[in-house]
Amino acid sequence: MHVVVNAATSADGKLSSRRREQIAISGEKDFARVDRLRADSDAVVVGVGTVLADDPSLTVKDEQLCERRREQGDPEQPARIVVDSTGRTPTDAAIVDDAASTYVCLSEAAPVDRRMDLADRAELVTAGEDRVDLLRAFAALEAAGLERIMVEGGGELIFSLFEAGLVDELRVFVGPTVIGGRDAPTLADGDGFVAEFPTLTLESLERVDDGALLIWRADG
Numbered sequence: 001m002h003v004v005v006n007a008a009t010s011a012d013g014k015l016s017s018r019r020r021e022q023i024a025i026s027g028e029k030d031f032a033r034v035d036r037l038r039a040d041s042d043a044v045v046v047g048v049g050t051v052l053a054d055d056p057s058l059t060v061k062d063e064q065l066c067e068r069r070r071e072q073g074d075p076e077q078p079a080r081i082v083v084d085s086t087g088r089t090p091t092d093a094a095i096v097d098d099a100a101s102t103y104v105c106l107s108e109a110a111p112v113d114r115r116m117d118l119a120d121r122a123e124l125v126t127a128g129e130d131r132v133d134l135l136r137a138f139a140a141l142e143a144a145g146l147e148r149i150m151v152e153g154g155g156e157l158i159f160s161l162f163e164a165g166l167v168d169e170l171r172v173f174v175g176p177t178v179i180g181g182r183d184a185p186t187l188a189d190g191d192g193f194v195a196e197f198p199t200l201t202l203e204s205l206e207r208v209d210d211g212a213l214l215i216w217r218a219d220g
């Protein structure tokens, strides 16, 4: 399995504002790059915080990219994956619509009624007692044939993936804006590291739109 984390941050490292509403940080070229990355992936992952904040569809938007996937023998759309310990994903969320297949990764703490509601719309993967055990969940997803994984956020999930040692690459578009706010989500939130900080090697740095795209390889 190869895991690429992709996100857009403001110049001060925020994913969104303290209101946790979706903000277009990327410009046109960067959104097109993100669409290509989705098209090159078997599955696109977000945490339930992103589902509740943004109601994303996570689909490939460019019809030509969908056509290329079909020609390659891939499903027209990559699968969508939500990391959602207690099954808070709404049944009318775009991520569980008919546009693509969806996996919801739950913990054992997810109530039976939420499981039953979601089971009509998604494949359920259970790993972990109170919180999704990402190592076990990703192993189950790999066993289901999902090899090329793109993670779009948010900050809680990205931190946990680094903590679990699951990140292979980090791609960050840094946009020309300042969001600020001590409660605004950043690229990696969670508890934060105090030692043994994950280290990265810079693979490339490119001007895109009015910002910069940094591609980092995770060491170790």
Ligand SMILES: NC(=O)C1=CN([C@@H]2O[C@H](COP(=O)(O)OP(=O)(O)OC[C@H]3O[C@@H](n4cnc5c(N)ncnc54)[C@H](O)[C@@H]3O)[C@@H](O)[C@H]2O)C=CC1
Pocket: 006, 007, 008, 009, 014, 015, 016, 017, 019, 020, 021, 022, 023, 025, 046, 047, 048, 049, 050, 051, 053, 054, 083, 084, 085, 086, 131, 132, 133, 134, 152, 153, 154, 155, 156, 157, 158, 160, 161, 185, 189
């Ligand atoms: N600018 C960008 O590229 C992006 C921005 N966002 C923004 O990020 C914000 C949402 O981010 P967050 O609130 O951090 O939510 P998140 O999307 O990271 O989801 C976190 C939730 O996932 C669940 N979870 C289950 N197991 C977990 C585990 N092992 N580790 C971590 N989480 C686990 C928990 O319920 C947790 O609260 C929104 O404001 C959204 O707009 C989200 C994606 C991309």
Ligand SMILES: Nc1nc(O)c(N)c(N[C@@H]2O[C@H](COP(=O)(O)O)[C@@H](O)[C@H]2O)n1
Pocket: 006, 007, 008, 022, 023, 024, 025, 026, 030, 031, 034, 046, 050, 054, 055, 056, 057, 058, 059, 152, 153
């Ligand atoms: N790459 C990127 N740049 C931004 O400026 C963004 N705000 C985001 N957000 C992510 O895209 C998801 C929306 O996807 P759909 O358009 O609904 O397919 C959103 O949930 C964030 O994960 N990304």
